[in-house]
């Protein structure tokens with residue numbers, strides 16, 4: 520299915536990603552963000568798919584903790600599409616700095632598209648009187664990135680939205696996200712990973728800014 524784009528890319532987070540957590544973008548970065556935002560909205564053709572599953576057996580302590588109290592899972596995948604990658608490759612050849620701004624903006628846009636998608640799924644789950652946790656992606660906490668393959672196969676993501684995995688385990692298109700949410704008849708919220716167990720801790724822009732996922 521086609522997914523909705525947000526109205527804007529989150530400038531505060533984008534600046535934080537570009538400045539190693541300091542958060543204040545300079546004049547040149549701000550101009551590049553304006554240009555890249557236009558290019559990204561022009562190129563992105565977001566698509567997504569989701570499915571319910573009774574299989575809650577994922578690898579990693581943090582995802583198992585997240586799904587405690589849940590009786591089923593929602594598996595989801597979303598992508599911005601190949602045109603975003605094509606433009607990134609062309610831009611990186613022409614202007615490396617612009618390429619970095621575009622790349623980080625595209626990652627953020629994929630997350631924001633996924634936020635909207637997740638809320639649409641949540642509304643459907645809640646219509647049925649059920650509860651849903653937030654989403655949890657392979658590569659977050661100690662859930663291995665290799666779990667992407669399991670999610671993509673269960674979702675038949677290649678056929679449905681053209682999402683594949685390269686031999687090295689990279690998702691193609693690059694700006695794509697897979698995730699799991701737990702569902703239950705009883706209220707569940709899930710739980711965030713701790714920074715100590717998180718595979719993202721060395722490059723995490725939140726930590727560099729003295730924040731955690733709970734402050735997002």
Ligand code: SF4
Pocket residue numbers: 660712713714715717718719720721723724725726730731732
């Ligand atoms: S703040 Fe960063 S390092 Fe800590 S759990 Fe969240 S994503 Fe991982």
